[in-house]
Amino acid sequence: MSGLTREEVSSDLDQASSLESEPQVSTAELLEFGSKHLLGNYRQAPMVLVKGSGCFVEDSEHKRYLDFAAGVAVNALGHSHLKLVQAISEQAATLMHVSNYFFNQQNLMLAAELTAATGFSRAFFCNSGGEANEAMLKLARRYQHNRGKKEKLRFIAFENSFHGRTFATVNLTGTASYREGFGEFPGVTHVPYGDLDALKRVLSDDVCGIFVEPVQGEGGVLPAPAGFLQGLRELCDEQQALLLVDEVQTGIGRTGTVLGLEHSGVRADVVTLAKGLGGGFPIGAMLVREELANVLTPGTHGSTFGGNALASRAARVVLEVLTKDGVLSQVREKGAHLSAKLQEIALRFPELCEGERGLGLMRGLILKKGVDAREALALCREHGLLLTMAGGQVLRFTPPLIATIEELDLAASRLADALAALRLRLISAG
Numbered sequence: 446m447s448g449l450t451r452e453e454v455s456s457d458l459d460q461a462s463s464l465e466s467e468p469q470v471s472t473a474e475l476l477e478f479g480s481k482h483l484l485g486n487y488r489q490a491p492m493v494l495v496k497g498s499g500c501f502v503e504d505s506e507h508k509r510y511l512d513f514a515a516g517v518a519v520n521a522l523g524h525s526h527l528k529l530v531q532a533i534s535e536q537a538a539t540l541m542h543v544s545n546y547f548f549n550q551q552n553l554m555l556a557a558e559l560t561a562a563t564g565f566s567r568a569f570f571c572n573s574g575g576e577a578n579e580a581m582l583k584l585a586r587r588y589q590h591n592r593g594k595k596e597k598l599r600f601i602a603f604e605n606s607f608h609g610r611t612f613a614t615v616n617l618t619g620t621a622s623y624r625e626g627f628g629e630f631p632g633v634t635h636v637p638y639g640d641l642d643a644l645k646r647v648l649s650d651d652v653c654g655i656f657v658e659p660v661q662g663e664g665g666v667l668p669a670p671a672g673f674l675q676g677l678r679e680l681c682d683e684q685q686a687l688l689l690v691d692e693v694q695t696g697i698g699r700t701g702t703v704l705g706l707e708h709s710g711v712r713a714d715v716v717t718l719a720k721g722l723g724g725g726f727p728i729g730a731m732l733v734r735e736e737l738a739n740v741l742t743p744g745t746h747g748s749t750f751g752g753n754a755l756a757s758r759a760a761r762v763v764l765e766v767l768t769k770d771g772v773l774s775q776v777r778e779k780g781a782h783l784s785a786k787l788q789e790i791a792l793r794f795p796e797l798c799e800g801e802r803g804l805g806l807m808r809g810l811i812l813k814k815g816v817d818a819r820e821a822l823a824l825c826r827e828h829g830l831l832l833t834m835a836g837g838q839v840l841r842f843t844p845p846l847i848a849t850i851e852e853l854d855l856a857a858s859r860l861a862d863a864l865a866a867l868r869l870r871l872i873s874a875g
C-alpha cells in the first residue's frame with residue numbers, strides 16, 4: 446500500500462464511517478443496549494468508546510482519554526497505528542483466512558520471525574491467551590504421556606496467578622473466587638508466588654509442569670522475586686517437569702525485552718503469548734523448544750482461526766515496529782520514567798498510596814488498604830485517564846509501548862489530579 450500519512454488514513458476512516466448507514470444512537474440508548482443485551486459478565490464503565498489514535502481514545506460524547514489501559518496490555522502500538530492499519534487493510538484485501546489444512550504465507554513468515562526473536566524453535570497459533578495456555582497444558586501432558594510418564598499429570602501454579610477463563614485455565618488461576626461454582630478441574634496445586642520452599646514441599650514424581658508468570662499481572666503487577674525463576678528451572682529439571690511460562694501479558698516487549706523471562710536469563714520449555722502480539726488484532730501463540738516439536742502430532746490439537754493470514758500479518762507488523770523501529774529499545778527507559786513519576790505521586794499522597802512496582806511499561810500504583818480502588822479508577826477516568834485495576838488494590842498502568850515521555854508525564858499529572866480529588870472527598874466525608 447502506498448505511504449499514506451496518519452491524517453490521510455484518519456480522514457479515510459472518518460469518511461468510511463460517515464458513509465455507513467448507522468442510525469444516530471445516543472450514549473444513553475447505547476448503554477441501555479448493553480444492559481439489556483449483553484451477558485453482564487464484565488464490570489463496564491458507563492461510557493462508549495468510538496475511536497482512537499496513538500495513546501488517546503474518544504467516547505461517544507467526544508470526550509478524549511489518555512488510554513493507559515491499552516486493552517489491558519494489548520494495544521502495544523497504540524490505536525490506529527499507521528503501519529498496522531495499512532497492513533491489515535492490505536491483507537484483508539489479499540487473503541484473510543484459509544484452513545490450517547493449507548499453509549499461508551503470512552503465518553509461515555510469522556512463525557520464522559517470532560521464533561527467531563524469542564529463541565524458541567516451533568510455534569503454534571491460536572486466538573487468545575486462554576487458548577494458548579490450553580495448548581500448553583495439553584502439550585505438557587502429552588509430552589509426559591509420550592515418554593511413558595503417565596503418572597505425571599499434576600500441575601503446580603501460583604496463588605494470585607491469572608491464566609485465563611476457560612475451564613482448565615481458570616482452574617490454574619490462583620484466585621479462588623474466579624473458580625467458585627464451576628466445579629473442579631483435577632490436578633492443580635497452588636503455592637504462594639515466590640516461595641520455593643513451599644513449592645518443594647508439594648513437588649513429587651506426579652508433577653507434569655509448573656505454570657508461572659514472570660510478572661503476575663492480574664494478581665497486582667508483582668514481579669518475580671530475585672532467584673525465583675532460576676529456582677523453578679532447577680526444580681523442574683530435577684523433577685523432569687516442564688517449565689511452562691505464561692507470557693500472555695509480559696511478552697512482546699511489555700517489560701522492555703521481547704519476553705519477560707529474559708530479565709532472569711532463564712529458558713522455559715514452553716511459553717505462551719497473546720495480548721500485545723497482534724497489537725489489538727486477536728492472536729495467541731505457544732512457542733516450544735525443539736525437543737517438544739513433535740509432541741502434538743496431526744489430530745491432537747488445532748484451531749480453526751489460529752494463525753490466519755490477517756492475524757499473522759498484524760503480528761508481523763507489531764514485531765517489526767517493536768524490534769526494527771526502535772520501540773522496544775526505549776521501553777526500559779520509559780518504564781523507569783513512569784516508575785519515578787509514580788513513586789513521586791505515592792510520596793505526595795501517603796494516606797492513599799503504599800508505593801509502586803512493576804517491570805518496564807507494566808506498572809502498578811499500590812493503594813493503601815481501605816482506599817476504594819474502584820473509586821480511584823473512576824476518578825482517573827473523570828480526569829481523562831484510563832487505567833485498569835489489578836489484585837484488588839493496585840491501579841495498573843499498561844500504556845501503549847509507543848507512549849512518549851510527554852504522554853507518561855500527562856498520565857502522571859492526571860493521576861495526581863484524580864488522587865487530589867479522592868483526598869478531598871475523603872476529607873469532606875470526615
Ligand SMILES: Cc1ncc(COP(=O)(O)O)c(C=O)c1O
Nearest residue numbers: 573574575607608609662693694
Ligand atoms: C498472564 C495471563 N494469562 C492468560 C490470560 C488470558 O488471556 P485471554 O483473555 O486472551 O484468554 C491473561 C489475560 O489477562 C493473562 O494476563
